[in-house]
Amino acid sequence: MPHLYNTALLIGAALSAIAALLHIWVIAAGPRGYRLCGAGDRFIKAAEAGKKFPVVVTAGIALVLFIWALYALSGAGLIAPLPLLRPALFIITFIYLLRGVAGPFALRDTGRSQRFIVVSSLICLGFGLVHLLGMTQRWGALA
Numbered sequence: 001m002p003h004l005y006n007t008a009l010l011i012g013a014a015l016s017a018i019a020a021l022l023h024i025w026v027i028a029a030g031p032r033g034y035r036l037c038g039a040g041d042r043f044i045k046a047a048e049a050g051k052k053f054p055v056v057v058t059a060g061i062a063l064v065l066f067i068w069a070l071y072a073l074s075g076a077g078l079i080a081p082l083p084l085l086r087p088a089l090f091i092i093t094f095i096y097l098l099r100g101v102a103g104p105f106a107l108r109d110t111g112r113s114q115r116f117i118v119v120s121s122l123i124c125l126g127f128g129l130v131h132l133l134g135m136t137q138r139w140g141a142l143a
Contacts, residue, residue, distance in 0.1 A: 005076045006077060007076075008130050012134055015130065019065050022037070024059075042111055071085065072131065075089045075134065076134065089131065090135065093128055099121065099124040099125075100127075
């Protein structure tokens with residue numbers, strides 16, 4: 001029996017949603033959350049000082065990740081097609097893959113921990129590969 005929905009894009013949606021929820025948790029946890037997840041010293045010190053920019057940036061990332069999860073759900077066929085579905089999934093996939101491959105070079109000497117750089121880059125690469133698989137499987141059906 002054929003699958004009704006694209007499994008890879010469903011997994012991609014779940015991964016993006018989990019990443020978004022992790023960012024929300026970091027905000028709720030405050031400086032400890034930023035430190036535990038390997039944020040840069042600037043973010044940690046700003047969070048400790050009660051500054052708003054770490055919260056705004058982290059919430060913005062969470063919002064983008066939630067939107068990406070919706071696009072993956074749409075691409076998987078679980079929800080109605082969203083506007084510009086094909087180019088959006090292409091861009092989302094490209095960004096995940098680019099962050100995964102270029103992250104270790106682009107984030108070097110930015111104050112982020114080496115652990116954060118390596119782990120987050122591998123995670124993004126994995127997310128990108130899952131999206132790439134699902135997108136290629138559904139390319140002809142994407143609006």
